[in-house]
Amino acid sequence: MQRLTFRAMGCQMLAVLDDTSAQAARLLAQVPGWFEGWEQTLSRFRQDSELSQLNRNAGRQTPVSAVLWEVVQAALHAARQSQGLVVPTLLHALEAAGYDRSFEALGADLSRGTARRAPTPPPASPPPDTGDWRAIRCDSCTRCITLPAGMRLDLGGIAKGWAADQAVGRLSAYGPALVDAGGDIAISGPRADGQPWPIGVASPATWAAAPPPPERGRKGFSPEEPSSVVCRLSSDHQSLLGLLMLPRAGRPSSCGVATSGRDVRRWQRNGVWQHHILDPRSGQPAITDVISATVVAPTALEAEIAAKVALILGSRDGLAWLEARPPLAGLLVLEDGRVIPSRRLDDVFLEESCDICRLEEAECHSQG
Amino acid sequence: MKTTTKRSGLRGVKLLITAASIAVTLGGWAALASQEAAQSRAVTAAPAPNPAPNADPPTSSRSLAAPCPLRRVTALPPIAITRSSR
Numbered sequence: 001m002q003r004l005t006f007r008a009m010g011c012q013m014l015a016v017l018d019d020t021s022a023q024a025a026r027l028l029a030q031v032p033g034w035f036e037g038w039e040q041t042l043s044r045f046r047q048d049s050e051l052s053q054l055n056r057n058a059g060r061q062t063p064v065s066a067v068l069w070e071v072v073q074a075a076l077h078a079a080r081q082s083q084g085l086v087v088p089t090l091l092h093a094l095e096a097a098g099y100d101r102s103f104e105a106l107g108a109d110l111s112r113g114t115a116r117r118a119p120t121p122p123p124a125s126p127p128p129d130t131g132d133w134r135a136i137r138c139d140s141c142t143r144c145i146t147l148p149a150g151m152r153l154d155l156g157g158i159a160k161g162w163a164a165d166q167a168v169g170r171l172s173a174y175g176p177a178l179v180d181a182g183g184d185i186a187i188s189g190p191r192a193d194g195q196p197w198p199i200g201v202a203s204p205a206t207w208a209a210a211p212p213p214p215e216r217g218r219k220g221f222s223p224e225e226p227s228s229v230v231c232r233l234s235s236d237h238q239s240l241l242g243l244l245m246l247p248r249a250g251r252p253s254s255c256g257v258a259t260s261g262r263d264v265r266r267w268q269r270n271g272v273w274q275h276h277i278l279d280p281r282s283g284q285p286a287i288t289d290v291i292s293a294t295v296v297a298p299t300a301l302e303a304e305i306a307a308k309v310a311l312i313l314g315s316r317d318g319l320a321w322l323e324a325r326p327p328l329a330g331l332l333v334l335e336d337g338r339v340i341p342s343r344r345l346d347d348v349f350l351e352e353s354c355d356i357c358r359l360e361e362a363e364c365h366s367q368g
Numbered sequence: 369m370k371t372t373t374k375r376s377g378l379r380g381v382k383l384l385i386t387a388a389s390i391a392v393t394l395g396g397w398a399a400l401a402s403q404e405a406a407q408s409r410a411v412t413a414a415p416a417p418n419p420a421p422n423a424d425p426p427t428s429s430r431s432l433a434a435p436c437p438l439r440r441v442t443a444l445p446p447i448a449i450t451r452s453s454r
Contacts, residue, residue, distance in 0.1 A: 011453055157453065180448040200446030243446055261452030292452055350444075 001191075004028050008035035009043070009160055011182025015167060018192040019175030027174050031167055035181075038166075041067045042159040044091060044152075051155060055091070059149035061139070069143050072136075075158045078305040079133045084280055086308045089131030091154040093283040094276065160184045161258060161304035168254070168300075179300075184258040186300040187246050196245040196348075203241050204263035204291045204333050241331065241339055243350045244296060256300030260307035261292030261333075279312050286312040293318060295330040296348060306330065315340060 002025055004015045015031040017024045041050045050068050064072070075088035137146040147153065164179045164186035171177035172188035178197055179186050187197055247255045262277055262285070279286040293310035297303035306328050310318030315332050322330040322342045329344035341349060 014448055016447060160453070178448055180450075182453045183449075183451045184453075185448050185450050197448070198444040198446050200449035202449050202451035204452070240446065240449070243444060244450075257450050259450045259452055264452045294450055 002028055004031060006032040006035070008032065009039050009163070009182065010045075011160065013182065014178075014180040015171065016178040016180075017171050017175050018177070021174070024174045027171060031171070031179070034167055034170070035163060038067060038159065038163050041065060042071055042155050044154050044156075051153060054145060054147065055152040058147040058151050061137075061144045061146045063142065063144045066143070069138075069145070071155050071159055071162050072138070072145055072153070074162050074301055075153070075155055076133060076136065076138070078158055078301075081302075082305055082309045084133070085312050086158075086305050087131070087133045087280045088153045088155055088158065089133050089136075089151055090278050090280060090283070091152040092131070093278050094154060096283070157184070157258075157260070157304050157308065158301065161186075161256070161299070161301035164300040165256065172254075181300070184256070184300045184304050186254070186256045188254050189247060196247060196249070199244040199246055199257055201241045201244060201259070201294050201331060201349075203239060204261055241333070244294075244348050245350060246296065246348060248296075248348050253298075255296060255298055256303040257294065257296045258300055258303035258307045259292055259294040260304070260311045262286070262288070262311070263291050277308060277311055288312060288314045288318075289334050289336075290315050290318060290332050291335050292333045293330060294332075295322065295328055296345070298327050302327070 001016060001018050002020065003017075006013050013032075013035060015028055017028050039049075040046065043049045044051055044055070046052060050065055054062050054064060054068065072088070078086045079088070131151045132148070135148045135151070138144075139146075160181040161184045164181040164184045167179040167181075168177045168186035168188050171179065176191050177188040185199060187199075190196055244257060246257060247253060260277060277286050278284065288311055290311045293307045295303045295306040295310060297306055306322065306325070307330070310322055310330055310332060312318075313321055315334055318332060319330070319340060319342055322328045323344075326344070328342070329348065330342045331345055331349065332340045334340065
């Protein structure tokens with residue numbers, strides 16, 4: 001098994017090829033170059049990226065490369081699949097919330113949620129413009145995209161999920177492969193020995209310090225519904241929640257897993273905590289009782305979309321949304337420390353020992 | 369006299385059968401116990417994949433972990449970790 005780690009798209013990346021040949025090593029060495037090319041096309045933080053050019057051309061028909069075309073189509077697919085909860089048109093709203101530079105540029109203290117200053121002056125404007133993704137025009141014959149005047153796209157998580165799927169597809173020609181694009185993980189199939197890949201599910205990084213969100217509009221599990229709770233985290237929990245064994249037994253095919261969370265990439269603005277997952281219905285950081293959502297899906301892209309939907313909807317509606325879609329299985333961590341799996345997660349999820357969870361035995365509950 | 373000899377012989381046979389039964393039972397228990405111990409050793413000695421370079425380092429709590437009463441315990445190190453983007 002050969003591995004390569006590198007940074008791209010503002011995240012830590014990992015590429016693994018379960019093959020020991022020199023040819024496999026040469027292919028693995030090309031992966032950072034693939035990601036650099038995709039980032040140069042898809043980054044909103046690079047002024048000379050193709051995406052930035054498309055955003056500047058809003059209101060005019062713009063011919064685009066195959067990569068940008070494909071990722072914009074993936075983003076529009078996400079918008080349709082999520083009934084408008086995961087859309088690519090939130091760049092104005094993200095900047096209004098203070099996320100106007102990459103987190104690497106903003107500094108690590110912001111990503112840890114310890115910053116005490118707002119990244120930009122507070123807005124003195126009406127609610128942020130979330131754009132209407134249905135107004136984007138795509139001409140497949142000429143491969144041209146027309147954004148409505150004033151609209152700007154952010155392909156963020158969609159680009160990472162897409163890139164993980166693309167990279168694993170290329171690597172799988174030489175052997176079983178896994179690509180982890182900042183937590184969005186694509187898997188080509190079982191390992192060379194036929195066994196599944198053990199994928200750790202990290203507990204939310206700073207959930208203990210996370211502020212309680214406003215009460216209005218929140219929908220979640222009440223304390224009277226403990227039957228589906230796996231376990232409850234303690235406040236100093238910094239380890240893994242458990243392992244996902246992927247792909248599932250009897251399904252020797254590719255799959256993906258992704259986690260969406262408000263435990264990192266958050267900051268304070270005028271004393272109010274902000275995070276990077278916006279609810280398109282309000283244009284504001286999502287108000288939800290879910291700290292992080294992990295989803296297993298047929299691809300990393302689909303897992304990314306579903307994890308974001310589950311987080312935005314909150315625990316009750318998010319879990320129902322996952323349960324209604326048979327290819328999906330998920331695990332939600334709530335702000336009160338409860339960890340709630342969907343029904344279909346059972347055959348792939350191995351919970352870590354209680355000691356690792358730092359749990360008292362009395363706090364451990366079986367799934368209902 | 370004959371009756372007494374017969375009774376003594378019968379008692380001896382009964383004692384022999386009882387002793388044999390106890391020996392078989394104890395032997396069976398011992399065999400089962402050693403089999404369970406072997407299975408337990410096999411589980412803890414199961415080969416695990418190499419940890420990824422970016423995986424969390426093993427902690428002392430991991431090796432000393434007590435099993436959760438209602439769930440399986442695993443010592444497999446993850447090859448990758450899914451988490452919120454950072």
